[in-house]
Every structure is written in structure tokens, then in C-alpha cells.
Amino acid sequence: MGIFKSDKEAKAPQVTITSSPESSAPGTPPIESALLSADQNAIELEKRPHFGRLASWRGSLILLVTSGAQFLDNVFMTSANMALSSIQEEFNESSTNLQWMISAYTLTFGGFLLLAGVLSDRYGRKTILCAGLAWLSLWTLVIGFGTSFIQLAIFRGLQGMGAAMTVPSAIGIISSYFTGLDRTRALSIYASSGTIGFCAGLLVGGFLTSxxxxxxxxxxxVIITGALGILGAIVIPKDTPIAEKPKMDYAGSILSTSGLILLQFVLSSGGDYGWGTPFIIALLVVAVLLLVAFVILQKYISYPIMPLSLWKLRNFAGLWIAGFTCYGSYQNVIYYIVLMAQQVDNLNAGDTALRFLPMGAIGFVASMGTGKLLEYVNGKYTLLAGLILTVVAPIPSALTATDQEPDFWINVLPSSLISITAVSLIFVTTSTLILTTVPVNVKSLCGGMLNTAFQIGSGVALAISAAVTDAVDISKGHDIAQQYSTGLWCSAGLAGLGLIIAFFSVSRKGIGPNDRTDSDIAV
Incomplete structure (x- = not known):
């Protein structure tokens, strides 16, 4: 028979994916109304349709589409890193402007995640996912035909919007279609695909560029993104129409999206333009004010796009902070060790990609292993193990960075292997735990919030490292190897802060193997 069964054989008839019916009683805070007694939860679950199974052809294809979207989002994020030198040479662009090939994508990707999560939960996850893949495919193709650097930067920003649409909707589809252990495993595979995609982007970008x-x-x-979009339109069940759609918080959407984009811009550009530059300071103040106004608005509006009660859920804030610090530190390490490989060890893009192959293999094993481990071990232990490794990861490269005897296998490889193991533990743990412990109709929103933590964390880590490196090394004329060493020590410090916060703020309660049940009451 094989491990795959038809949906009929698996006793999982066609399922409909709900899009957040408002079940709260008038005047009841949304999240609190979701945290009902066990008896009420059981009654509500009985009303829901049968769920799909991972060991069915349809379930496997749905997981392929959703995990494939997450995989490609990370491929797009890192593959361009390997092409920067070639793009700079073709368009004769300055190093200062060159970073916009990366920043333009991360700006829109991070800025639109929260809005995309809300749209997915309220107006249809399948619709938003397929629309995101179509949008992503369009601008990916256009980038390939770009004739100037400014075109490439603009198209990368538009590409990031499409990527932002796919992440929260994919998470919501997985959480709605699968149940029980199948859901936990599917979310683990989904989270693993992101880590693997990050490594694959380095490899694919390096090989194709060279x-x-x-x-x-x-x-x-673009061939892959287009194929996933078509497959998703065919295999993903239709969203259940809602008789009365909840009101959309347009003011909150504008405030959060503009505030996050401005914050991302400041974090990614402050080092290049100077943190003391008047317009950088002004933009930072405006970004903070927009985000503060957004939080205040969410407290008083009837239908908030980010219910503040989410932050009261046990472990939610601690897991968010862990993702913020760990992913920021990881991106920072990758940024510096790739530069070290090419500018200190003098490797071209192809040779660099070849030497990062072990990192990709370890990332795959660590990601899949973490998903399996969470079935038996309390999530706090895997979280702390990942954070400890995140602190350790940059140290080998920081200690061995030198222009005297450059050797990739000594000053890059150890940090690359430790860092990918660490981020695999953190990425899979935080994604799985958050998404299996929040109410069903805010899963896409929470997925967007978690990925927003990753993006902002990356910007903060690079901004801190750039500022410290400028003050400690660049202003004093130290060589490139010393500058990269300082940046790596900053990564260790940020990870250490995350470790301390997570140790005290994350409880073992609610995230053990037997605690992660289906949170299927809608808010």
C-alpha cells in the first residue's frame, strides 16, 4: 500500500479551511474568549470538519506548496548575497548603494508580514498564498530582465511584498488542515524548510552566478514559484466563506506597515549614512511614533489586527524575543563569514558556495531532527540549547579572523556549522511552539509576527555590529579581518542577551510534548 493513502482511505474527506469567524461574546476580549475550558474546547472541535492527514497524497502536496513557499522566501533572501559582486561589476555601482539589493527585499518583506497575516486569517489563506506566489513570480522574472541597478532595487522591493504574503498564509493553511501530531510534524517540516532554504540560497546563488x-x-x-502557485490553486481546499466578515482595521494596517518599513530602513541604512545624520534620526523618531500609535490604537479598537492579549499568552513573548535575538545573531554571523570567505580567504562565489555545502547538509539534519525531538522533549530545553549554541557560534571565526594565514576550514567552517545547528533548533522550536499553542484563527497573524521578529532582529543585529565596528575598528584604520571579528563578537553578545531573557521568561508549562494540543477555538 505504501505510506501514502488517498484522502478517502485516510478517512479525511475534503476539508474546508476556516478564515476566522468571530466567536467572542460582545464585550469579551478576543484572546481571553478563546481560552475556554477543556469541555467547551472539545465541544467546539466536534463541530469542525474532519482534518487532512500528512500521510495522504493531498496532505503531502499541501505541505509541499506551503513549505516550498517558505523555502523559496529564504532562497531569495540569501541567493542575492552571492550575486552582489557580479551585479556591482555589471552596473558599476558603489558599495554603499549595493546593499539595497538585500535591503529592498527585507524592507518590504518585514514590513508587510503583519498585514499579510491579518488578511490571510480574515479573507482567505488560499487566496492570499496563491496571490503572493503569483506576485512573487512576476517580479522575480522582471528582476532577471532589469537594465539598471535602480530597477533591480525597486523590483526586489516588490518581490518582497509577494514573499510576505506567502509566509503567514502558508502557516495558517498548515494549522487549519492538519491536526494533532500531524500538525506538529507539518509545522516542524515547514520551519525546517526555511532553514534549509537559507543555506540553499547561498549554494544556488554561488553556483549560478559563477x-x-x-x-x-x-x-x-521563477519556474518553481509559478509551479507552486498553480499546484496550490489545485490542491489547497477552498476557504470557508464568512457570512459577516469582521471589520478591517485599516488605520492599524497603515500605522504598522509604515512604521515597520521605516524602522527596517533606518536599521539597514543607519550604518551607511551615519547614525548621527539628521534625516536618519528623524526617520527613527517617526518610526517609533508610528509603532507606539499603532499599539495604543490596538488597545481601544473593536477589531484590532494585533490583539494585545496575544502577549499575555504563556511563553508567547519569551519565544518571540528568542526568535528575535537568535535569528538576528545568525544573520549577522552569516553576513560576516560570507564576507570573510570572499574578502579574507579570497574565494570566488562558486568556491564559496562549494565550501558551504556541509552547512546545508547539517542544516537539513538539524532541522528535521529538532522537529522529531520536540515530540519527546520539552520545548524549553531545545530553545535553551539553541540559544547556547547561538552564543558559541561566532566565537571560532572571531578568534581566528586574520589576514596572515587565511583558511576557510579554520576561520569560517566551524562557525557556519554551529550557527546553522543553533538556528535550526531555535527556528523550528519557536515556530512549532507558538503555532501549536495559539487560537486557530490567529495562527497566520502569529506566524507573521514571529517572522517579523526574525526580520527586525536581523536589522537590529547588523545595525549594532556596524555601529560598533565603525567606532572600534574602521575609525582607527584596523584591517578587514579585525572588523569582521568585532562584528562577530557583537553577534555573541546579542545571543547572550536572548539566552538570559529566554531562561527567565519561558516556562516549561504549556510547551511540553503532551501540552501542545489543538488550539482550535477561534478568537
């Missing part, structure tokens, strides 16, 4: 040319990164990947 062989066919950087444009083929986009020519080839």
Missing part, C-alpha cells in the same frame, strides 16, 4: 550568470538565479527560480 556559471550561467546572476540573472539565472531569477530565471530558474
Amino acid at each position: 556559471s550561467l550568470g546572476w540573472r539565472y538565479i531569477f530565471y530558474i527560480i
Whole structure:
């Protein structure tokens, strides 16, 4: 028979994915109304349709589409890193402007995640996912035909919007279609695909840039994004229509999206333009004011796009902070060790990609292993193990960075292997625990919030490292190896802060193997 069964054989008839019916009684805070007694939860679950199974053809294809979207989002994020030198040479662009090939994507990706999560929960996860893949495919293809650097930067920003649409909707689809252990495993595989995609982006970008040319990164990947969009339209069940759709918090959407984009811009550009530059200071103040106004608005509005009660859920804030610090530190390490490989060890893009192959293999094993481990071990232990490794990861490269005897296998490889193991533990743990312990119709929102933590964390880590490196090394004329060493020590410090906060703020209660049940009451 094989491990895969038809949906009929698996006793899982076609399922409909709900899009957040408002079940709260008037005047009841949304999240609190979701945290009902066990008896009420059981009654509500009986009213829901049968769920799909992971060991069915349809379940497997749905997981392929959703995990594939997460995989590609990370491929797009890192593959462009390997093409920067070639793009700079073709368009004769300055190093200062070159970072916009990366920043433009992360700006819109991080800025639109929260809004995309709300739209997915309220107006249809399948619709938003397929629309995101279509949008992503369009601008990926256009990037490949770009004729100027400014075009590439603008198109990368538009591409990031499509990527932002796919992440929360994919999370919501997995959480709505699967149940029980199947859901936990599916979320673990989904989270693993992100880590693997990050490594794959380095490899694909390096090989294609050094062989066919950087444009083929986009020519080839667009075929995959288009195929996933078509497959998703076919296999993902239709969203259940809602008789009375909840009101949309347009003011909150504008405030949060504009505030996050401005904050991302400041964090990614402050080091280049100078933190004391008047317009950087002004933009930072405006970004903070917008986000403060957004939080205040969420407290008083009837239908908030981010219910503040989410932060009162046990472990939610601690897991969010762990993701923020760990992913920020990880991105910082990757940024510096890739530069170290190319500018200190003098490797080209292809040779760099080849030497990062062990990192990809370890990332795959660590990600899948973490998902399996969570079935038996309390999530706090895997979280702390990941954070400890995050602190340790940059140290080998920081200690061995030197222009005297450059050697990739000594000053890059150890940190790359430790860092990918650490982020696999953290990424899979935080994603799985948060998404299996929150109410069903805010799962896409929470997925967006968690990925927003990853993006902002990356910006904060790079901003801190750039500022410290400028003050400690660049202003004093120290060599590149010393600058990279300082940046790596900053990564260790940020990870250490996250470890301390997580140790005291994350409780073992509610995140053990037997605690992660289906949170299927809608808020």
C-alpha cells in the first residue's frame, strides 16, 4: 500500500479551511474568549470538519506548496548575497548603494508580514498564498530582465511584498488542515524548510552566478514559484466563506506597515549614512511614533489586527524575543563569514558556495531532527540549547579572523556549522511552539509576527555590529579581518542577551510534548 493513502482511505474527506469567524461574546476580549475550558474546547472541535492527514497524497502536496513557499522566501533572501559582486561589476555601482539589493527585499518583506497575516486569517489563506506566489513570480522574472541597478532595487522591493504574503498564509493553511501530531510534524517540516532554504540560497546563488550568470538565479527560480502557485490553486481546499466578515482595521494596517518599513530602513541604512545624520534620526523618531500609535490604537479598537492579549499568552513573548535575538545573531554571523570567505580567504562565489555545502547538509539534519525531538522533549530545553549554541557560534571565526594565514576550514567552517545547528533548533522550536499553542484563527497573524521578529532582529543585529565596528575598528584604520571579528563578537553578545531573557521568561508549562494540543477555538 505504501505510506501514502488517498484522502478517502485516510478517512479525511475534503476539508474546508476556516478564515476566522468571530466567536467572542460582545464585550469579551478576543484572546481571553478563546481560552475556554477543556469541555467547551472539545465541544467546539466536534463541530469542525474532519482534518487532512500528512500521510495522504493531498496532505503531502499541501505541505509541499506551503513549505516550498517558505523555502523559496529564504532562497531569495540569501541567493542575492552571492550575486552582489557580479551585479556591482555589471552596473558599476558603489558599495554603499549595493546593499539595497538585500535591503529592498527585507524592507518590504518585514514590513508587510503583519498585514499579510491579518488578511490571510480574515479573507482567505488560499487566496492570499496563491496571490503572493503569483506576485512573487512576476517580479522575480522582471528582476532577471532589469537594465539598471535602480530597477533591480525597486523590483526586489516588490518581490518582497509577494514573499510576505506567502509566509503567514502558508502557516495558517498548515494549522487549519492538519491536526494533532500531524500538525506538529507539518509545522516542524515547514520551519525546517526555511532553514534549509537559507543555506540553499547561498549554494544556488554561488553556483549560478559563477556559471550561467546572476540573472539565472531569477530565471530558474521563477519556474518553481509559478509551479507552486498553480499546484496550490489545485490542491489547497477552498476557504470557508464568512457570512459577516469582521471589520478591517485599516488605520492599524497603515500605522504598522509604515512604521515597520521605516524602522527596517533606518536599521539597514543607519550604518551607511551615519547614525548621527539628521534625516536618519528623524526617520527613527517617526518610526517609533508610528509603532507606539499603532499599539495604543490596538488597545481601544473593536477589531484590532494585533490583539494585545496575544502577549499575555504563556511563553508567547519569551519565544518571540528568542526568535528575535537568535535569528538576528545568525544573520549577522552569516553576513560576516560570507564576507570573510570572499574578502579574507579570497574565494570566488562558486568556491564559496562549494565550501558551504556541509552547512546545508547539517542544516537539513538539524532541522528535521529538532522537529522529531520536540515530540519527546520539552520545548524549553531545545530553545535553551539553541540559544547556547547561538552564543558559541561566532566565537571560532572571531578568534581566528586574520589576514596572515587565511583558511576557510579554520576561520569560517566551524562557525557556519554551529550557527546553522543553533538556528535550526531555535527556528523550528519557536515556530512549532507558538503555532501549536495559539487560537486557530490567529495562527497566520502569529506566524507573521514571529517572522517579523526574525526580520527586525536581523536589522537590529547588523545595525549594532556596524555601529560598533565603525567606532572600534574602521575609525582607527584596523584591517578587514579585525572588523569582521568585532562584528562577530557583537553577534555573541546579542545571543547572550536572548539566552538570559529566554531562561527567565519561558516556562516549561504549556510547551511540553503532551501540552501542545489543538488550539482550535477561534478568537
